[in-house]
Amino acid sequence: MTVDDLSLFAxxxxxxxxxxxxxxxxxxxxxxxxxxxxxxxxxxxHKLLSRVAVPRYLHSAVxxxxxxxxxxxxxxxxxxxxxxxxxxxxxxxxAVVFNFFVGPLKCRRDVAGLLADILTFDAHLPTGSAxxxxxxxxxxxxxxxxxxxxxxxxxxxxxxxxxxxALSGPRANKSVxxxxxxxxxxxxxxxxxxxxFSGSQPKxxxxxxxxxxxxxxxxxxxxxxxxxFDALEKAKTLTDREKVLRPLLGRLEAAAQIDxxxxxxxxxxxxxxxxxxxx
Numbered sequence: 424m425t426v427d428d429l430s431l432f433a434x435x436x437x438x439x440x441x442x443x444x445x446x447x448x449x450x451x452x453x454x455x456x457x458x459x460x461x462x463x464x465x466x467x468x469h470k471l472l473s474r475v476a477v478p479r480y481l482h483s484a485v486x487x488x489x490x491x492x493x494x495x496x497x498x499x500x501x502x503x504x505x506x507x508x509x510x511x512x513x514x515x516x517x518a519v520v521f522n523f524f525v526g527p528l529k530c531r532r533d534v535a536g537l538l539a540d541i542l543t544f545d546a547h548l549p550t551g552s553a554x555x556x557x558x559x560x561x562x563x564x565x566x567x568x569x570x571x572x573x574x575x576x577x578x579x580x581x582x583x584x585x586x587x588x589a590l591s592g593p594r595a596n597k598s599v600x601x602x603x604x605x606x607x608x609x610x611x612x613x614x615x616x617x618x619x620f621s622g623s624q625p626k627x628x629x630x631x632x633x634x635x636x637x638x639x640x641x642x643x644x645x646x647x648x649x650x651x652f653d654a655l656e657k658a659k660t661l662t663d664r665e666k667v668l669r670p671l672l673g674r675l676e677a678a679a680q681i682d683x684x685x686x687x688x689x690x691x692x693x694x695x696x697x698x699x700x701x702x
Contacts, residue, residue, distance in 0.1 A: 426537075429464075429537060429541060430537070432460070433540035435544050438461045439455045439456060439461075439544055439551075440458060441455055441456075442456070453550070455545075456549070456551030456552075462552070462553055464541060465541075465552045466553040468554045468558075469553050469557050472554075472557045472558075472561065473557060477560075478571060480582050482496070482583065482584045483557075483560070483583070483585045484557040484585075489680070490630055490680075491680055493582045493583075493584040493628065494589075494629050494633055495633075496580055497580055497582065497626070498580070500635060501580075501592055501595065501622055502593065502596060502621055502622050503589060503590070503595055503626045503633075504595045504596070504597075504599060504600045504617070504618065504619045504620070505589050505618045505628065506588050506600060506614050507586045507616050508586035508612050508615060509614065509615035510615075511559060511585065512547065512549070512555050513547045513548070513550070514611075514612055515548040515562050516543075516546055516547055517540070517543045517546040517547065520538075520542055520543060520548070520562055521535050523561050524538050524539060527564075542555075542558055556585050559586070560583075563610060565610070566606065566610040566612070567588075570603055571583075573603070574590050577599065578594060579592035579594060580592055584629045589628050589629070595619070597619045600617050604617065627641045627643075630644070638681050638682075639682070640678045640682050645678075647674050648674050651670060651671030651674060652671065654667045654671075655671060655692075668692070672689055672693070675689035675692065
């Protein structure tokens with residue numbers, strides 16, 4: 424691949440599929456999905472950066488870790504606080520990405536500029552890129568490290584999954600949450616979804632319900648799966664069935680990561696409702 428080829432990837436026009444996801448509340452979330460050749464470049468950058476050792480608190484974009492290990496790092500009997508960054512990827516600007524490559528990685532400025540252009544859309548990280556999670560982390564690593572050091576000074580366990588942070592321990596309370604909000608603001612970002620839980624309250628950490636007897640599928644996901652099965656029963660046409668089947672199977676697979684029973688249910692659904700092209 425030549426420099427001219429890479430320069431073509433630095434353009435927004437023609438390199439992305441643009442669409443929106445509608446969540447259960449009816450809110451639209453714009454998605455910028457790199458097309459196949461550009462996504463291949465993004466995936467390669469992710470693979471190279473993922474070889475670098477990272478702090479123990481990071482559970483995203485790390486081989487052998489996941490949102491499951493992120494939740495498992497916290498004692499369900501301990502007070503817990505959770506917080507994340509509002510619109511994290513859109514808040515990671517081209518300038519911050521450039522500074523990462525020209526600073527910690529010591530790239531030449533022209534190389535750093537080309538990489539920043541290749542990895543951003545409309546001067547921010549795209550939401551559908553394979554590289555965005557790890558680039559976002561490194562772009563704001565000083566902030567995450569500062570929060571981790573603050574947590575350690577209080578004897579708290581701290582984890583981070585993309586921008587979802589959880590801290591647990593006897594001293595996890597609202598005053599600690601307030602201090603973390605100040606750290607986030609000092610780094611030019613806005614905090615979001617800040618919650619504090621007592622030791623006795625149920626806690627959902629990165630989509631996993633932490634309980635003393637082990638991880639459980641959250642009630643919210645149970646309800647979405649039930650709604651999916653209800654909609655599948657009501658589907659009268661192949662098109663209607665296809666619209667329901669994809670999200671239902673996705674939710675069953677997500678639940679299966681926590682409880683293997685759901686993997687059998689997903690297998691049953693696939694056997695009962697084969698998709699076009701499948702035997």
